[in-house]
Amino acid sequence: MIDVNDFQPVLRMGITVDEEAYIARKLAPVVDKVEDRVLDIAPSNCLIPIYLSVELGKEILAVDDWKYFKREDAEKLIKKYNANVKLFDGLPKIPFGNESFYFIYSVMYFYNLKRDIMKIVVSEIRRILKTHGQVLIVDPIMTRGKIRKEMEEQKFKLIEYTENNALSFSKWEKTE
Template sequence: MSMFENTHPELTRIGIRIENVDSRYKPLMRMGISIDEMIYLARRLYPLIRDGKRILDLGCGNGLITVILSKLISEAEFHAVDDWKKVSRDDLIKNIEIDKAKIALGEFTDQFTLSYQDTYFDFVYSVMFLSNIGKDGRTKISDEVHRVLKEKGKFVVIDTLVFRGKIKKDLGDKFKLDWYGEENGFSFFVWSK
């Protein structure tokens, strides 16, 4: 039996073992993306965040992207938060244990308030979350991410192309846009504090 039996071929290609990924990590409607797209986005995020010591996944959904990244950047301290309304925190805890990932799960203490100290993270990233929380939510998240990011820290946002203007407008007051790109129907923002 192969070491990578029952794992996704793209994960095998990058040397990561996550067995039965399609059955254990259910796609999340809020994110609207497939397992293949999550793997692709994790690979796109990797070079952007690989130098981070403390990294936060904001609105982690099923957690697959962070599980992959925690395996690629094993020396980093990963955290993941969600409101846990549309995804099972217990399922993610089981998957983290099965996949031997090192991820600390958190949650919002109230309407998008993060329970982390000021200037704690080198990188924060968010995939397909900001377009689902409205202008007030994006304003609150912007304040919170700015608070928890270290000076010169990066906030990487991946979202749908149709919301790129709103995201740029709502985050542009707090962050400096270092890079923007569009690829495969996604908008990629790299903001700095």
């Protein structure tokens, strides 16, 4: 069981650790269905990948630029919870080979990106996703149009969309 009091909120995310825990619980059933490895883009304090790893027994890979949360602090939390989370340096370029993942998720990251950086990140996601792979983006409802435009320009198809607590959960599939 994760104690949210062990985690500090991260300014870039713009949400509380309680809200992060809520999002982690919402992501758990989706991530649990994935049989391949999973990538978290911009995990910040790593509450979500740690929760998913501990609760689901999954390996979660996480890539960040570590500007808003120290990688060393994330590593301490991973060790404390004995989570199977592997950290990588990156963003906006993502340090994985082509078609490395079937499932990627990102929480409260895209809404802060300038358009030119978002284009790079979406292009990188397309590159590292397998054909018909999926990416789940959780961001404020108010940014859904901006995200949708970039995803559609990069030939992603929206396959599922829900809103909850002023957040949009949009799942996209990489098309041919």
